[in-house]
Amino acid sequence: MGAITRTFANNITTAGVLLPGAFENASFNNVTSVQSGAVGTGAKTFIASATLSSDATVDFTSGIDSTYKTYIFYFINIHPATDDVIFSCQFDTGTNTNYNQTITSTFYAARHAESDSTNFGYITNRDQAQGTDFVKLNYDAGNANDEGVSGYLKLFDPSNGTFVTQFLARSSGNGYGGSGAQDSQVAGYINTPTAITRVRFKMSSGNIDSGKIVLYGMS
Amino acid sequence: MSIAASLANNLKTGAVFKRTAVNNTSVSSVTSFAGVSAGALTLLATQTASSSAQLDFTSGIDSTYDSYIFHLNNMHLATDQAHVQFQADTGTNTNYNLTVTNTYFRANHNEDDSLATVSIDAARDQSQGTGFIQFMSAVTDENDSGSSGIIRIFGPSSTTSVKPFLGVCNCHHHNPGSDVSRNISIGGYFNTTTAITRFRFNSSSGNIDAGVIKLYGVS
Numbered sequence: 410m411g412a413i414t415r416t417f418a419n420n421i422t423t424a425g426v427l428l429p430g431a432f433e434n435a436s437f438n439n440v441t442s443v444q445s446g447a448v449g450t451g452a453k454t455f456i457a458s459a460t461l462s463s464d465a466t467v468d469f470t471s472g473i474d475s476t477y478k479t480y481i482f483y484f485i486n487i488h489p490a491t492d493d494v495i496f497s498c499q500f501d502t503g504t505n506t507n508y509n510q511t512i513t514s515t516f517y518a519a520r521h522a523e524s525d526s527t528n529f530g531y532i533t534n535r536d537q538a539q540g541t542d543f544v545k546l547n548y549d550a551g552n553a554n555d556e557g558v559s560g561y562l563k564l565f566d567p568s569n570g571t572f573v574t575q576f577l578a579r580s581s582g583n584g585y586g587g588s589g590a591q592d593s594q595v596a597g598y599i600n601t602p603t604a605i606t607r608v609r610f611k612m613s614s615g616n617i618d619s620g621k622i623v624l625y626g627m628s
Numbered sequence: 629m630s631i632a633a634s635l636a637n638n639l640k641t642g643a644v645f646k647r648t649a650v651n652n653t654s655v656s657s658v659t660s661f662a663g664v665s666a667g668a669l670t671l672l673a674t675q676t677a678s679s680s681a682q683l684d685f686t687s688g689i690d691s692t693y694d695s696y697i698f699h700l701n702n703m704h705l706a707t708d709q710a711h712v713q714f715q716a717d718t719g720t721n722t723n724y725n726l727t728v729t730n731t732y733f734r735a736n737h738n739e740d741d742s743l744a745t746v747s748i749d750a751a752r753d754q755s756q757g758t759g760f761i762q763f764m765s766a767v768t769d770e771n772d773s774g775s776s777g778i779i780r781i782f783g784p785s786s787t788t789s790v791k792p793f794l795g796v797c798n799c800h801h802h803n804p805g806s807d808v809s810r811n812i813s814i815g816g817y818f819n820t821t822t823a824i825t826r827f828r829f830n831s832s833s834g835n836i837d838a839g840v841i842k843l844y845g846v847s
Contacts (some may be wrong), residue, residue: 536744
């Protein structure tokens with residue numbers, strides 16, 4: 410007992426603070442949580458989130474810079490206020506608020522109705538050819554409670570000052586009028602070598618009734 | 629005696645240490661908290677291309693994770709119309725010629741809006757082939773060209789199953805008439821029951837001029 414006491418005393422400073430020798434990994438086996446930021450939380454780092462409630466637009470105006478190579482937005486249960494609309498996004502540079510970057514993109518989708526009819530193919534009125542409109546992220550969405558859209562948008566290397574910025578998006582949901590499952594795949598490039606710093610989301614018409622958008626950085 | 633008194637001041641009734649008993653130095657020997665989640669994605673390695681003939685990932689792919697993800701950011705090739713491609717190998721082998729069967733389809737949309745299609749491209753897939761898997765096709769060497777995307781490999785350490793993979797990317801393809809946004813999807817399997825331990829990325833012709841590839845483990 411005396412030997413343990415003497416050893417323990419060697420692990421204490423004169424101010425009564427415990428030194429590294431007093432702890433090992435096993436000392437913390439019963440610890441199940443620590444304060445946010447106290448330890449690394451893996452490669453995907455939470456940056457920001459927005460919970461939507463009758464919002465015309467949702468802007469992410471900070472956190473997109475050279476810290477990460479890839480940024481991922483998850484949009485979850487986006488529910489429009491207006492029937493038969495499209496969830497969409499655009500981008501801007503610096504502190505600009507025009508959200509009208511030049512984009513060339515593709516759009517194709519697989520659809521499967523609850524009545525068992527199916528469609529698959531390229532959809533030309535959902536893409537852009539050097540356009541400055543908002544990027545359409547789903548085929549269509551209704552405002553019934555069983556309709557809406559969820560999915561992700563990935564931006565690759567948006568802070569690169571030499572090359573254009575590529576993006577990939579995929580969404581799923583029950584389409585307008587209960588038209589069934591829609592798997593929409595969208596990809597393209599923002600045709601500017603200027604760093605992209607901000608993203609705006611909105612519906613093609615009316616407000617976003619409810620939903621959540623979360624932004625992560627990939628280290 | 630004074631140390632003992634100081635320590636006593638850092639103890640609560642029940643002999644539990646107060647926060648004043650511990651500082652960052654106290655836990656500088658602690659390298660893990662067994663009960664604290666470290667997140668679902670773990671960055672394992674980063675390779676940055678700079679006029680590189682190939683980028684090899686030769687460690688970190690084992691039984692630690694069930695699946696692994698490569699993020700390819702702004703891949704830019706030195707040779708016009710070349711492809712970003714990849715292969716895998718087992719053990720410490722460096723042949724990179726595993727047997728592969730895969731699909732390849734792509735959506736194309738050009739900037740003058742004269743092309744908008746989605747289709748299988750049978751010329752770019754493999755049927756029990758041992759060549760490199762074509763992923764980002766016909767990438768050009770201009771600054772506004774390039775490609776970004778993701779490859780996921782499932783269960784590479786299995787010794788009883790083949791190794792499925794999925795990939796999706798978007799390319800800015802320079803076309804003499806009108807540049808093209810090209811969304812490419814691949815899926816297939818390495819037809820081996822030997823554990824896969826390494827991957828090689830290269831260009832079908834010339835060097836990889838620039839780009840960053842990151843490898844993550846998915847827990």
